[in-house]
Amino acid sequence: MTTPLVSRxxxxxxxxxxxxxxxxxxxxxxxxxxxxxKRKAPPRLEVLTSAQYATVEALVxxxxxxxxxxxxxxxxxxxxxxxLLLSEADAPLRKQWLAGLAALDAEAVKRFRAPFVRLxxxxxxxxxxxxSQYETAKPKADAGLEIPRNEQxxxxxxxxxSLMGDVRHPRDRPTLExxxxxxxxxxxxxxxxxxxxxxxxxxxxxxxxxxxxxxCATVDGKDCPHCGRKARS
Amino acid sequence: xxxxxxxxxxxxxxxESRRLAAAITxxxxxxxxxxxxxxxxxxxxxxxxxxxGIKVLVLEAGRMLDHRKEYRTMEWPYASPRRxxxxxxxxxxxxxxxxxxxxxxxxxxxxxxxxxxxxxxxxSYTRNWVVNEKEHPTTGTPYSWVRARVLGGKTNxxxxxxxxxxxxxxxxxxxxxxxxxxxxxxDELKPYxxxxxxxxxxxxxxxxxxxxxxxxxxxxxxxxxxxxxxxxAVEKMGRxxxxxxxxxxxxxxxxxxxxxxxLGRGRCSRGxxxxxxxxxxxxxxxxxRDSGKCVVRPYSVASEVFLDxxxxxxxxxxxxxxxTREVMDFKAKVVxxxxxxxxxxxxxxxxxxxxxxxxxxxxTGLLGCYLSEHHMGPRGSxxxxxxxxxxxxxxxxxxxxxxxPRFRNVxxxxxxxxxxxxxxxxxxxxxYPSHAHDTPGFGRGFKSSxxxxxxAQFAIGGxxxxxxxxxxxxxxxxxxxxxxxxxxxxxHYRFSDNExxxxxxxxxxxxxxxxxxxxxxxxIDPTMLPPGWSIHEIGTARMGDDPKASxxxxxxxxxxxxxxxxADAAPFVSGGTQNTTWSILAMCWRTMDHLKEDxxxxxxx
Numbered sequence: 001m002t003t004p005l006v007s008r009x010x011x012x013x014x015x016x017x018x019x020x021x022x023x024x025x026x027x028x029x030x031x032x033x034x035x036x037x038k039r040k041a042p043p044r045l046e047v048l049t050s051a052q053y054a055t056v057e058a059l060v061x062x063x064x065x066x067x068x069x070x071x072x073x074x075x076x077x078x079x080x081x082x083x084l085l086l087s088e089a090d091a092p093l094r095k096q097w098l099a100g101l102a103a104l105d106a107e108a109v110k111r112f113r114a115p116f117v118r119l120x121x122x123x124x125x126x127x128x129x130x131x132s133q134y135e136t137a138k139p140k141a142d143a144g145l146e147i148p149r150n151e152q153x154x155x156x157x158x159x160x161x162s163l164m165g166d167v168r169h170p171r172d173r174p175t176l177e178x179x180x181x182x183x184x185x186x187x188x189x190x191x192x193x194x195x196x197x198x199x200x201x202x203x204x205x206x207x208x209x210x211x212x213x214x215x216c217a218t219v220d221g222k223d224c225p226h227c228g229r230k231a232r233s
Numbered sequence: 234x235x236x237x238x239x240x241x242x243x244x245x246x247x248x249e250s251r252r253l254a255a256a257i258t259x260x261x262x263x264x265x266x267x268x269x270x271x272x273x274x275x276x277x278x279x280x281x282x283x284x285x286g287i288k289v290l291v292l293e294a295g296r297m298l299d300h301r302k303e304y305r306t307m308e309w310p311y312a313s314p315r316r317x318x319x320x321x322x323x324x325x326x327x328x329x330x331x332x333x334x335x336x337x338x339x340x341x342x343x344x345x346x347x348x349x350x351x352x353x354x355x356x357s358y359t360r361n362w363v364v365n366e367k368e369h370p371t372t373g374t375p376y377s378w379v380r381a382r383v384l385g386g387k388t389n390x391x392x393x394x395x396x397x398x399x400x401x402x403x404x405x406x407x408x409x410x411x412x413x414x415x416x417x418x419x420d421e422l423k424p425y426x427x428x429x430x431x432x433x434x435x436x437x438x439x440x441x442x443x444x445x446x447x448x449x450x451x452x453x454x455x456x457x458x459x460x461x462x463x464x465x466a467v468e469k470m471g472r473x474x475x476x477x478x479x480x481x482x483x484x485x486x487x488x489x490x491x492x493x494x495x496l497g498r499g500r501c502s503r504g505x506x507x508x509x510x511x512x513x514x515x516x517x518x519x520x521x522r523d524s525g526k527c528v529v530r531p532y533s534v535a536s537e538v539f540l541d542x543x544x545x546x547x548x549x550x551x552x553x554x555x556x557t558r559e560v561m562d563f564k565a566k567v568v569x570x571x572x573x574x575x576x577x578x579x580x581x582x583x584x585x586x587x588x589x590x591x592x593x594x595x596x597t598g599l600l601g602c603y604l605s606e607h608h609m610g611p612r613g614s615x616x617x618x619x620x621x622x623x624x625x626x627x628x629x630x631x632x633x634x635x636x637x638p639r640f641r642n643v644x645x646x647x648x649x650x651x652x653x654x655x656x657x658x659x660x661x662x663x664x665y666p667s668h669a670h671d672t673p674g675f676g677r678g679f680k681s682s683x684x685x686x687x688x689a690q691f692a693i694g695g696x697x698x699x700x701x702x703x704x705x706x707x708x709x710x711x712x713x714x715x716x717x718x719x720x721x722x723x724x725h726y727r728f729s730d731n732e733x734x735x736x737x738x739x740x741x742x743x744x745x746x747x748x749x750x751x752x753x754x755x756x757i758d759p760t761m762l763p764p765g766w767s768i769h770e771i772g773t774a775r776m777g778d779d780p781k782a783s784x785x786x787x788x789x790x791x792x793x794x795x796x797x798x799x800a801d802a803a804p805f806v807s808g809g810t811q812n813t814t815w816s817i818l819a820m821c822w823r824t825m826d827h828l829k830e831d832x833x834x835x836x837x838x
Contacts, residue, residue: 206664
């Protein structure tokens with residue numbers, strides 16, 4: 001694809017007088033946070049013990065693993081992100097989540113006589129498959145087509161301050177299922193806002209300096225290699 | 234937790250703000266005009282007056298803005314360890330909370346631990362601009378009122394949709410018999426829309442539609458693959474799906490050293506650090522200030538317009554300094570209110586005197602009535618098959634998504650409701666794959682499924698006209714006051730059956746169009762968002778030629794006090810489906826032309 005990206009240098013030149021005002025804050029921000037992004041920097045944990053951290057690393061990697069396209073949630077330091085969420089969450093929620101983490105280990109020991117972090121992949125998958133069963137029930141978000149129309153919205157209970165998942169949904173699920181659901185949502189957010197998630201996995205192409213806007217090639221009168229739409233005369 | 238995206242060093246701009254507030258006193262004048270507010274309305278008013286050599290004092294309730302530092306346009310989410318979440322001492326109201334919690338929202342005990350409670354529009358980019366609900370309470374019916382107190386106001390993060398009202402709005406009542414027409418037609422405002430387009434820059438395509446008349450457009454953005462597919466489908470149904478019209482200069486504007494043309498980064502809602510997006514500070518206020526005719530006093534909370542008891546005309550604006558709480562009377566020949574529809578109306582309601590016991594401009598009792606905006610919420614999403622399983626493309630390097638102009642009650646007559654709605658929306662590879670949260674499973678299958686559907690995402694959402702009704706109104710609260718002792722706004726505002734039936738039709742047509750496009754996994758959410766969500770409030774000081782049935786005349790000047798002008802959307806009669814900003818800019822320019830003529834010809838001013 002011939003995306004008309006312009007180089008930083010060209011862009012600065014094109015901007016002329018305005019360059020003096022450009023902050024390029026993004027790069028400063030990136031530099032400041034670069035350290036924690038590096039795989040080998042040791043975690044600076046606020047809440048998790050190193051044993052718990054290892055379990056969280058194993059869990060988030062099982063949710064979003066490395067594959068032949070990109071590294072997984074472990075290398076994207078999602079466990080560090082979850083530690084930060086925990087450190088800024090209210091005490092009852094933090095406690096509840098840590099209880100879920102302990103329950104995960106207890107379940108692993110009960111079924112396979114080993115803590116979660118030491119389970120081989122197929123046992124991990126078997127355990128997570130069981131505790132993610134609720135997802136096969138119709139999720140709330142999918143229920144849209146069945147909502148009776150012409151209704152004023154019903155008031156929902158206020159969102160309790162939680163940084164983990166959507167706690168507006170009633171917590172009638174078993175502890176482990178709720179724990180998995182919350183952790184999966186946090187993992188998704190942590191991974192797809194990371195450098196690895198955005199650039200290596202999704203290969204996101206925006207937030208660039210463009211000389212020309214980009215669209216479907218048919219807008220410019222060519223057959224489109226991406227969607228197969230043919231140019232119209 | 235050190236967070237470079239949160240711990241911004243704003244010392245310089247805070248110093249500048251304090252210095253200006255200390256230096257500009259009632260004795261610093263004289264001024265010809267006082268403009269209250271520095272957003273789209275106040276900015277355009279200040280610009281028009283200053284460029285004509287009229288001495289203007291702009292009163293901004295918040296601080297000045299360091300646009301070089303605070304517009305963090307290209308910042309990646311991983312620049313922050315919190316990944317764009319607010320720090321723990323900040324909190325933004327969630328959608329469900331508006332209808333559920335009692336007002337004032339800030340009084341809820343759950344928020345006691347937060348230093349700042351923002352409206353839903355508060356995020357890591359806007360958190361320093363939007364007001365603290367704890368200091369700015371509202372009462373009455375639920376209303377998600379978004380306010381920003383900082384130079385430029387809400388233009389610092391506005392949605393950029395720049396479309397014109399057309400004949401369908403100005404003569405809406407003649408078409409369906411509801412309420413009244415505007416006192417003039419599109420022909421009257423068209424030249425001002427044209428001037429705004431040329432001064433500020435707007436991108437789009439000429440389509441020849443009555444619903445949204447064409448402007449003078451710069452280079453438009455392009456529809457991406459999923460959008461072209463959707464366009465093919467809906468245009469077979471006789472509807473249109475056109476490039477978004479954005480208040481962003483894509484080819485550049487002349488004579489403004491603070492602005493340059495759009496480079497397609499697509500992060501406009503954070504503030505555009507190269508000034509391609511229209512923001513009032515870079516587009517209007519700074520150039521006005523450079524003329525030498527305009528000074529801005531920050532931290533200036535306007536509480537009321539006060540009268541000259543001799544003449545019965547406005548003598549100036551009473552200001553409470555936001556920091557020192559000192560009360561000061563600033564005087565000028567004319568007063569221009571551009572604080573935003575509801576805050577301007579609140580100032581007038583609070584301007585009580587023996588001559589105007591119910592507030593200035595309120596001899597009819599109509600001030601505060603006819604509050605209107607756009608109802609929103611019904612939306613649909615799905616995946617466009619032509620892009621499922623394809624590689625990522627650059628799909629969101631642009632200022633706004635495409636647009637489906639109103640198609641109801643244009644040439645036909647809908648049996649269930651009058652007026653109409655439009656859709657905004659599009660799709661493609663957005664930075665954040667929100668569909669991942671609805672993707673079941675885990676592991677490699679989950680991860681590849683997220684990638685597979687990533688470029689195929691597509692979603693649209695509707696904006697519908699709320700009928701202007703007298704009973705939808707604001708008043709001043711008898712007991713609740715803001716942090717500066719000014720009575721809070723009390724809302725009396727509910728959607729009528731017309732809005733509710735229209736919203737149902739929005740959900741139906743969203744589904745119909747997604748089905749026509751062959752989208753997979755279609756989801757329709759018919760839920761209406763809380764009142765106020767559109768941030769398009771209009772109408773609370775409506776204009777008209779009959780002083781007994783309106784608050785301002787056709788030039789947005791109070792019938793009761795002829796040297797007070799309204800620069801924002803408070804005088805608008807009805808709001809169609811169109812996003813309001815571009816019409817505020819055009820109307821304000823027209824009002825200022827009239828004000829200048831008054832100043833030139835009327836010795837009594």
